Amino acid sequence: MCLAAIESRREGPRGRRFDNGSAQMTTKTDPIDTAVAAVRAGADGWVRTPLSQRRDLLTKINALTAAHAEEWVRTAATIKGLAADSLLLGEEWMSGPYSVLTATAALAETVGALAEGRSPVDGFTIVDAPGNRSAVKVLPHGIFDALLLNGFTAEVWTTPGVDASQVRAKAGLAQRDPTTSNGVGAVLGAGNIFSIAPLDVLYQLFAYNRTVVLKLNPITDALLPVLEKIFAPAIAQGWVAIVTGGADVGKALVEHPDITAIHMTGSEITHDAIVFGTGEEGARRKAANEPLIDKPITSELGGISPTIVVPGTWSDADLKFQARHVATQRLHNNGYNCVAAQVVVISADWDQKSAFLAELRAAFADAPARPDYYPGSAARVAAAKQAYPQAESFGRNGDRTLVPGVRVGADEHALHTEYFAPVLGVIELPGTGTEFLRTAVRTANEEFHGTLGVNILVHPKTIRALGGGLDEAIAELRYGTIAVNAWTAVGYLTATASWGAFPGHTLDDVQSGIGVVHNALLIDNPERTVIRGPFRPAPRAIFNGEFTLSPVPPWFVTNRTAPTTGRRLTEFAAAPGWGKLPALFASALRG
Template structure:
């Protein structure tokens, strides 16, 4: 054993510089360039669009390692540790994969006139479904047993699915538009994937205003996407709320897409809080008359359906749920926030004990997102809780608030997104799966704020019984969330690229919840109600996001390299790294 005194300290990259806010003149120039580029973008052939996507992908590959190191420095992540794998996942893997899938979709359009889908099916209530993952045989090999089906809105027919898919490419739907993309500060892939969706799915040019939290990413994107910037299809600018407001109100921008909070959305659409905003909402008189699409986070529930779980299965799922909290230091819009268990569930104490043990394995993290400590203090004040870790300077403890009364009125941990490392456990219904599923789905729909993502943990034996399986399918159908997963955290569905990502379409501008509109969606589907991901109850090797994964940094570096070409030659190296988990 190496003596502790000889162990080298962890290596950290140099903290990246943040570009200064763009001047009004630079903002105007950017709008003018992209306004001209929007017309040129319309005229590109499919071959030209494939070449553009390839240039963006090649450019991102070229900055991948530097951008990951910059993100690690900004978030206090030591290099060459499993935590570095998060930034490979939240940057290069997602982006490089998305651009490869876009190229495939464009080539399919060229050769067949439409995008490629997997098998079609029907939900229990008769709605049309379309399989979008696995997107190929490599996906099927690396993510064995994982599927994603898109549930279409009621009334969508096979013929409408065919005619509406890739709508932009089947008939001009606009005369050249400019989208203001207000970037997310927490996940570096988001802004790129929003741009990819707008340029290639919708044929719209983009002005990106980066979030001040990760504005350091801008110079890397300017290098990666140099060809798109030269063509006028993209511009990248910097600043805070003032610069964002200036561009939102600019005559040269046609629509807005944002990732952030519902407060920012309401500020843009309805104006500052107060009697004036209230009156405008009542009278449906928004200040912003441009279309605004948004992804705004939420309070993501995890429904633990009773079943014959073994201790090993409980431990696996407890770590999976905990990992959905700790990933990215808990600064994810889809972080697991509320665990809903059956009332009087005989395995409750064992599950919570395993959950706590999983949190104890999680390293302390820098609470890098602004306001995290204040939010943590506000949401935990006066509560009984289990706190794990938080000893490192600048970190916060992983916090479990258990046995929270499901009947508590106006409970902030149900009705507000904490955006802090807090997870809650509450109980509804009973240990009867039918009663639990009915009441848990109602609770998730009616008491949880947000409509972005929800998870069910379901034992395979439950799905072998026709009655309980039907109840699970009803719950999946009833949950008003844009992404519903079974037995795994929704971060996978976000990363896969082919599934649409966004809030359930039941929200309105007056009550926006988790937002509106869809991104990713490389099959370019319309009429989406939700994406449903199904995953085995346990998996070997474990997902790269798992708390205890020992080789995530090696695995996700290799996964990112694999995604450039989707090459089988890269698969053995990926599997070797995965098995070292």
């Protein structure tokens, strides 16, 4: 879930010392030099820190995240202009402290397993996946997963040629040799989903064995005190430093001679500006693949995410629920998610096409209003409306936009321009059944820019009718996360899942980025995560032959108890226990 890391030109605070002092810096270069020097010195201590103490560090960060979760969400609401009683605060609980709590807990288990001489994937089922791949079943894992996310599953598929024994032997990445330092990493933080930056810091520390300087996106400057409290044990040791500022600070950080690697979450435009420069010279360098920076660069850059709606025979309740599902995929966080669905792919020959689109329009009209806090949103909505005169507007400000009539083509705006705003296109393809699914997969692979995530909505009866067709489609899709009857964001929320673009992008054709993050089991060579969820919510699912206890998911934009459920999920993640389940279930079932 991305956003431009340093593209904002607004200047923020100039930064702080990270030598356990608190003096405010006043020059543009001193904060970077100070921060980099601190974590460069701290790198020596990091490689001398045994795995047992690293596990303790994660436990401390976990406890501090829980202690400051309320402050985190309150600050997030201020940044995004949400009222204290807004139903949308559930998004901030789940995509904020909850995500860091589950990640630190899962990483602590991984590091603990390595400290005891075990593989992090011990206890996880590994099965064969299509194309000579292996799949690690990461969700559910344990009784609480099975209860809280009942009906949802997740698998991490490896690249071809990796068998189960290799998965077990290589899981742990750099923590298998923690005494070898990989230098100092720079993380250019995102400004849309507030757990992205801290999760990226953790991945640099543990997957790569690097100490880290995090540069916050200016949008998130107000979170600096919260993040400093959460990472206090690592900051005190010189393992993490946090700086703020505008594009000039980001540029100084990535160009600093003591920074050995870079990770960014942002736009492809920002990535290319960092790697190749701007203007005509930057374009020339990109065409010649002559990067300005000779350092490893990993990235998560978003893209154009499709939602494929496979035609079938749906009830009125199915049409309404799945239309709200698609609306959530676009309107969660007002569309400021790099894995937000941008184009719905439907069958032109589906006899329920008009009924589904009517429900989708209703879902757009009924979605809660929210501020367009992310810079440039209104301009991007306007650009979409200019490209598509047939665009339909919804909501008090008319910013929620549905664009029917998107077509396949190299110059098609909606297929090649990430809107990062509440704009959803609709493209119609011919056929039904296997014919439609194959056409939709081919279109998603060849016509959509980016490979971060794709969603497939398909009725259980249609799955049975397709035979092995759905599994073939999943294997054929070239996306980093594939969700069947779920939103790919479930993969983001699953700490043990991998998150990132499909492998194979290069600096001069980066699309959705290079490398993965999250991946708390530290699996080597992950290719994709495959999520599956229930087509219907409980109890209706049970009445129709699907076994799931999952009600309307708390991340749905229409969920009426999302703030309470999100808070209780966060409290449960901080200290899991049977006694917390009744209140949590009660809130979830009322959603």
